[in-house]
Amino acid sequence: MNHISLTINKKMYSIDVEEDVRLIDLLRDQLFLTGTKEGCGEGECGACTVIMDGRVVNSCLVMAFQAEGSNITTIEGMSDKDELHPIQKAFLDKGAVQCGFCTPGMVLSAKSLLDKNENPTREEIREGISGNLCRCTGYNKIVDAIELASKEIREEKKE
Amino acid sequence: MINKCINPKTVEEALDILESNGKDVKLIAGGTDLVIDLRNNKIDKNILMNISKLKELRFITIDENEITIGSGTKFIEIIENQHIKEKIVGLWKACKSVGSPQIRNMGTIGGNICNGSMAADSVPPLLALDATALIIGKNKTRSVPLRELYLDKGKVDIADDEILYAIKFHRLREKESISFEKLGLRKALAIARISCSIYINLENNSIKDIKIATGALGKYPQRENHIEKRLVNKKVDEIILKDIAEEMSKHVSKRLKGRSSRSFKSIAIKGIFAEAYKSAIKGANDESHKSHNK
Numbered sequence: 001m002n003h004i005s006l007t008i009n010k011k012m013y014s015i016d017v018e019e020d021v022r023l024i025d026l027l028r029d030q031l032f033l034t035g036t037k038e039g040c041g042e043g044e045c046g047a048c049t050v051i052m053d054g055r056v057v058n059s060c061l062v063m064a065f066q067a068e069g070s071n072i073t074t075i076e077g078m079s080d081k082d083e084l085h086p087i088q089k090a091f092l093d094k095g096a097v098q099c100g101f102c103t104p105g106m107v108l109s110a111k112s113l114l115d116k117n118e119n120p121t122r123e124e125i126r127e128g129i130s131g132n133l134c135r136c137t138g139y140n141k142i143v144d145a146i147e148l149a150s151k152e153i154r155e156e157k158k159e
Numbered sequence: 160m161i162n163k164c165i166n167p168k169t170v171e172e173a174l175d176i177l178e179s180n181g182k183d184v185k186l187i188a189g190g191t192d193l194v195i196d197l198r199n200n201k202i203d204k205n206i207l208m209n210i211s212k213l214k215e216l217r218f219i220t221i222d223e224n225e226i227t228i229g230s231g232t233k234f235i236e237i238i239e240n241q242h243i244k245e246k247i248v249g250l251w252k253a254c255k256s257v258g259s260p261q262i263r264n265m266g267t268i269g270g271n272i273c274n275g276s277m278a279a280d281s282v283p284p285l286l287a288l289d290a291t292a293l294i295i296g297k298n299k300t301r302s303v304p305l306r307e308l309y310l311d312k313g314k315v316d317i318a319d320d321e322i323l324y325a326i327k328f329h330r331l332r333e334k335e336s337i338s339f340e341k342l343g344l345r346k347a348l349a350i351a352r353i354s355c356s357i358y359i360n361l362e363n364n365s366i367k368d369i370k371i372a373t374g375a376l377g378k379y380p381q382r383e384n385h386i387e388k389r390l391v392n393k394k395v396d397e398i399i400l401k402d403i404a405e406e407m408s409k410h411v412s413k414r415l416k417g418r419s420s421r422s423f424k425s426i427a428i429k430g431i432f433a434e435a436y437k438s439a440i441k442g443a444n445d446e447s448h449k450s451h452n453k
Binding site for chain 1: 161162164166194197198209211212258259262265
């Protein structure tokens with residue numbers, strides 16, 4: 001058993017983890033943050049995407065003990081109390097969610113992109129979500145949603 | 160079966176552990192390949208030591224003559240380096256072509272080298288740059304040319320008590336360039352089916368020096384010495400690229416004898432090689448490159 005301390009969605013955790021536990025197992029099975037999904041378990045699909053120390057990672061490819069001291073954001077940390085994040089709102093407004101399995105990962109990849117580049121081109125958006133597979137939407141609506149969110153976030157900042 | 164995980168605070172602490180327990184320790188850096196192997200019970204060691212947080216292994220230094228990249232440097236950190244983006248174009252392109260943003264944010268150049276994968280994206284450009292691997296152990300350091308580091312598929316010449324510390328290569332000057340081309344099945348997340356990287360140094364429109372490396376065309380990424388010999392000291396205008404590509408194809412076909420991918424790869428390498436060659440020549444003739452390097 002390993003004892004690790006880390007911050008998840010601005011909350012400090014000090015927790016014991018088994019040696020073979022991955023970050024996704026810790027999030028889902030120990031902390032019940034089940035918004036993070038496991039798809040392929042091999043880093044191909046991006047459903048398990050979380051933001052770790054400012055960058056998106058596949059939580060299925062990180063061992064839990066490696067997250068010692070890290071700062072992690074999951075989909076549960078996106079909204080502010082009852083208020084959805086502008087990216088989440090844009091996904092709803094543009095119909096970018098169908099089955100919803102890829103959505104948490106998509107939203108976090110979008111957040112990571114917009115945090116660094118607040119006015120990306122469609123090409124940059126596509127690259128930003130290139131590690132996230134969606135089998136329903138055909139991606140166009142997701143790109144539309146991220147484009148809309150970027151606009152709204154910029155306008156919010158102006159106000 | 161892993162029954163102990165260690166997060167060393169310093170490289171020194173990691174080397175102490177390796178000295179006393181090296182044969183039982185598996186190092187984990189970015190983990191983007193290893194975690195899958197761990198899940199599939201392919202790792203027969205029982206201690207997992209995380210070196211991904213060691214700041215001493217995460218650096219890019221560019222001095223007058225040489226560029227040194229720490230083994231723990233993540234692909235994203237290499238991609239974001241302006242000098243590498245502008246001058247070491249082939250290495251930049253290779254790092255940029257690794258996996259997806261998520262993989263590039265975790266995966267390290269040292270992990271890519273040490274895994275010994277035949278399809279490791281960053282290795283062909285490093286081979287073409289004739290890079291040197293700096294390896295450290297408790298009270299010892301040694302350097303090995305990268306081309307000699309690969310012993311067999313998935314096996315590198317690094318002992319149980321050693322760590323790959325960094326990879327080093329010379330800076331590119333006027334009339335030098337490095338290119339990279341990769342054939343994957345799609346743009347993101349593609350594992351290289353074939354890759355080719357070419358370093359070239361031109362002088363009076365002749366090839367003064369050329370180093371060609373390929374990936375996924377053998378047990379590990381390797382140099383293509385015989386093709387290099389055919390091109391060195393030749394006038395660029397007199398080279399018939401089609402013939403050289405044909406020769407490359409024959410050579411690959413011979414090497415891949417008995418493999419199902421043989422017929423596809425021996426044809427596809429022609430195009431990949433020709434593209435890499437053309438972009439290396441173009442890079443070496445690039446005027447903007449010249450002014451930057453004075």
